[in-house]
Amino acid sequence: MNNAHIEVQNLSKTYRVPQRQSGLGAALRSLARREYTEVTAVSHLSFTIQPGEMVGFIGPNGAGKTTTLKMLAGLLHPTGGTAVIDGYIPWERQPDYLRRISMVLGNKSQMLWDIPPLDTFHVLGEIYGLDKTAWQQTVDELTAVLQMEDLLTKPVRNLSLGERMKCELVAALLHRPSVLFLDEPTLGLDVSMQRRLRQFIADTNRRTGATMILTSHYMADVAELCPRVILIHHGRLLYDGLLGQLSDQLAPFKLIRLTLDRDNGSADWRERLPEGTAVLNPDPANLTLRVPRRETSAITAYLLNTLPVVDLSVENPPLEAVIDQIYQEAAV
Amino acid sequence: MNHNHQGGLALIRATWLSWMQHRSFFFILAFGWMMQPLIFMFVWATAAGDQTIGGLTRGEIVAYYLTLILVNQITYSQTNWTVGDLIRGGDMNRLLLLPMSPLYNTLASELAGKVVYLTFVLPIVLLLTLLLKPAFNLTAVSLFAFLPALLLAWLLRFLWGYALALLAFWAARADALLAVQDALVFLLAGQAAPTLLLPPLLRTLAVILPFRYMVGFPAEVLTGQLNGTQLTAGFVAQIGWLAVTLLLYQVMWRRGVRQYTAVGG
Numbered sequence: 084m085n086n087a088h089i090e091v092q093n094l095s096k097t098y099r100v101p102q103r104q105s106g107l108g109a110a111l112r113s114l115a116r117r118e119y120t121e122v123t124a125v126s127h128l129s130f131t132i133q134p135g136e137m138v139g140f141i142g143p144n145g146a147g148k149t150t151t152l153k154m155l156a157g158l159l160h161p162t163g164g165t166a167v168i169d170g171y172i173p174w175e176r177q178p179d180y181l182r183r184i185s186m187v188l189g190n191k192s193q194m195l196w197d198i199p200p201l202d203t204f205h206v207l208g209e210i211y212g213l214d215k216t217a218w219q220q221t222v223d224e225l226t227a228v229l230q231m232e233d234l235l236t237k238p239v240r241n242l243s244l245g246e247r248m249k250c251e252l253v254a255a256l257l258h259r260p261s262v263l264f265l266d267e268p269t270l271g272l273d274v275s276m277q278r279r280l281r282q283f284i285a286d287t288n289r290r291t292g293a294t295m296i297l298t299s300h301y302m303a304d305v306a307e308l309c310p311r312v313i314l315i316h317h318g319r320l321l322y323d324g325l326l327g328q329l330s331d332q333l334a335p336f337k338l339i340r341l342t343l344d345r346d347n348g349s350a351d352w353r354e355r356l357p358e359g360t361a362v363l364n365p366d367p368a369n370l371t372l373r374v375p376r377r378e379t380s381a382i383t384a385y386l387l388n389t390l391p392v393v394d395l396s397v398e399n400p401p402l403e404a405v406i407d408q409i410y411q412e413a414a415v
Numbered sequence: 416m417n418h419n420h421q422g423g424l425a426l427i428r429a430t431w432l433s434w435m436q437h438r439s440f441f442f443i444l445a446f447g448w449m450m451q452p453l454i455f456m457f458v459w460a461t462a463a464g465d466q467t468i469g470g471l472t473r474g475e476i477v478a479y480y481l482t483l484i485l486v487n488q489i490t491y492s493q494t495n496w497t498v499g500d501l502i503r504g505g506d507m508n509r510l511l512l513l514p515m516s517p518l519y520n521t522l523a524s525e526l527a528g529k530v531v532y533l534t535f536v537l538p539i540v541l542l543l544t545l546l547l548k549p550a551f552n553l554t555a556v557s558l559f560a561f562l563p564a565l566l567l568a569w570l571l572r573f574l575w576g577y578a579l580a581l582l583a584f585w586a587a588r589a590d591a592l593l594a595v596q597d598a599l600v601f602l603l604a605g606q607a608a609p610t611l612l613l614p615p616l617l618r619t620l621a622v623i624l625p626f627r628y629m630v631g632f633p634a635e636v637l638t639g640q641l642n643g644t645q646l647t648a649g650f651v652a653q654i655g656w657l658a659v660t661l662l663l664y665q666v667m668w669r670r671g672v673r674q675y676t677a678v679g680g
Contacts, residue, residue: 158508160676174676178419181514193509197433206429210422210515238436 088262088294089132089155093164096125096150096318124150126318127164132296134261137288139309139326140298143410147318148298152264155296156186168262182211185260187251189270194239200250201235204257211258218257225253229283245276252280256287263287265297269304281307302403316409330399333409337379338363338398341370344391355389357382373400423519431527438531445532448491449484449539452606456480459608469612474550475638479609481540481549482634487606488536490569490629493528494521495576499583499590507675518577518668525573552639560646564633567653571660572600572629578664584671599624605631611640622648625656 099119125147132138140148153159155166157173157180166173171180195203201222208218226232229249234242239250248268255263265284269277285308288295299305305312306326314322314329322329343352345367352367359378364371374382379397386392399405434441456477463473471479498521501507510517579592601607603617604626613621621627632649635641641649 153508156512158511158676160673176511178514181512184512186512188508191505191509193512195429195433197436198429202429202432206422206425209425210419210513212419212421 086133087131088134088136089130089166089168089296091131091155091164091166092129094125094128094151094154094161094166095123095163096147096154096159097162098122098124124318125154125161125315128315128318128320129164130313130320130323132294134294135288135292136311137285137295137297137309139305139312140296140315141302141305141312141406142315142321144300146315148315149266150318151315152186152266152296152298155262156184156264157181182258183260184262184264185255185258186264187255187266187268189248189267192239192247192251193254194247194250196240197238199236199238200242200253203239203250203254207254207257213258221257221259222253225256228286229253245272245280248272248276248280252283256291259291259293261293263293263295265295265299267299268297269299269301277301277304284308302406306402314409321409326402330402330405334400334405335376335408336373336400337376338400339372339374339379339383339386340394340396340398341372341386341390341392342394343367343370344393347391352390357385419515419519422513422515423522426515426519427523427526430523431530434524434527434531438534441528441531442535444493445488445535448488449536451601452480452484452487455607459612469609471609471611471640472550474548475552475640476609477547478549478551479634479638479640481543481547482637483605483630485536485540486565486568486633487630488532489529489565490572492525492569492573492576494525495573495580495593496590497521497524498577498580502581502583502675511672521577522573551637553637554639556646557637557639560650561633561637564636564650564653567650567657568629568633571625571653571657574657574660574664575625575629578660578667581664581667581671584667584674600626600630603627604629605634609640610635622652625660628653628656 098121100122102118102120128147128151140151142148150159154161155168155173157176160174169180169183171177171183173180173184193203194200195206204218204222208215213221226235229252231246231249231253234246234250239247242250252268268284269280272280281304284295284297287293288308297304297308310325312322312324312326312329313320314333322333324332352370353362353365356362356372359375360382361373362370363373372382383395383397387395459468459471459476459480460473462468463471463476465473468476501510501517501520507517510520576593576596579596580590582592583590603621603624605621610618610621610627610631621631628649632653636646636649
């Protein structure tokens with residue numbers, strides 16, 4: 084039996100983008116005959132997500148994260164593959180499906196700009212056909228948790244970005260969706276607001292059991308919220324698994340930390356390092372070396388043999404560094 | 416189309432509240448829209464002098480144009496200009512996420528706008544009525560027929576413009592067509608001149624094409640310019656064009672959303 088909440092198979096999306104050089108001549112030529120290039124945004128993506136799971140989508144800009152989310156939210160037709168969420172095919176856009184999902188876009192507001200948030204919440208309550216009591220209960224509950232009772236009656240345009248984001252979250256959760264897509268929900272927020280919203284999202288996930296997919300460029304968001312991450316690059320899936328094991332699997336190097344015995348012939352340590360070793364911290368009391376992953380054990384043995392080592396530890400590099408490396412090199 | 420009248424009504428209420436925040440902006444817009452018919456009213460009224468033009472006296476011309484100002488205000492669909500922005504700016508995404516047709520969003524600003532505009536235009540037209548002494552030849556028939564003609568005119572003008580605006584799903588600057596539409600309305604819908612006063616060729620065009628049924632027709636109905644046959648033929652044409660437009664809208668919407676979701680917003 085298959086209990087997956089979200090099941091995606093071979094999902095692909097190729098855009099046809101009109102191509103044209105700059106300048107008037109090119110503009111005129113393109114009137115007569117348009118040239119298109121095909122851009123692959125997402126290519127053969129497959130994964131399943133269980134009910135109540137919280138998954139982080141990570142990848143550099145243009146990796147295909149938002150395109151994937153838009154397909155799952157029914158805003159885009161894929162060019163290939165399938166996706167089934169809660170038994171629905173998202174891009175058929177059935178009203179019953181739209182009632183089950185919600186999407187928060189960090190760079191797009193769904194609040195009505197000139198009137199207080201409470202009015203937008205009212206409209207959404209009507210659009211989703213919510214029962215008055217249930218609506219009131221949800222609004223009370225969410226505004227209490229987010230400590231935003233005093234914002235409810237101010238026009239949205241007078242709110243700060245952080246205050247508005249709180250409203251966006253309430254608006255997205257009013258109809259108690261079973262799937263929530265969060266596209267950069269903490270974009271542009273200060274550190275403490277990020278932390279509070281993160282906390283709120285984690286609580287919501289626990290309380291409502293909603294399945295959540297989050298994209299963010301802040302690794303802190305992902306690290307704190309999502310035990311599981313899906314790493315996409317150039318539209319392809321590079322990694323799907325526990326965040327903690329991402330470095331293990333993907334980092335092409337490891338860090339070796341050494342403490343050398345200063346009194347005992349460690350002055351020329353630099354000359355004695357094997358090839359392929361990079362020095363990150365040259366202090367002999369806390370020497371940090373970066374070595375290729377495959378040669379870690381050979382180099383460790385070599386160092387122990389040739390240098391007066393007091394203490395040695397092998398570590399994975401910090402997550403941010405690994406991600407940065409992957410984003411830059413693209414090849415893993 | 417995803418019918419959700421309850422949500423739509425709530426949206427209309429909220430949009431109206433939003434728009435009341437910008438009253439003065441809409442008053443200025445409404446003032447601009449009144450200028451053209453006002454100018455042509457004075458031109459034709461002066462031309463008529465103490466005689467008649469095409470069977471219309473000065474008072475009848477004034478009555479026609481004052482009605483036209485109201486009809487134009489009520490049927491003008493300013494929202495058609497913003498649909499393209501919704502599509503290009505990606506705000507259509509937000510609307511497509513809701514279990515409700517995005518048409519409601521446009522209808523909401525449409526209806527909210529009407530109320531705001533009319534609080535400005537109605538007093539002005541009443542004042543002009545007192546000052547200019549128009550000759551309304553009101554009859555029971557003309558009064559009774561005016562309201563349905565007006566409602567159909569608005570529906571036709573709104574949906575027609577909406578369908579054209581949906582071209583933004585394909586072309587980046589579809590607004591140009593809306594400008595052409597406004598020009599045709601100016602010429603053929605009874606603004607530059609009442610349809611009765613048009614030269615034969617233009618007059619035939621006006622009777623056949625949909626534009627007269629968006630503005631001029633209800634004004635002709637109210638001011639009693641039409642005989643029984645013309646009245647019936649007018650309603651038949653109005654309803655016929657509305658049916659065609661409804662079909663056009665549905666085709667445009669279905670294909671447009673498919674296109675939009677194919678290329679992304």
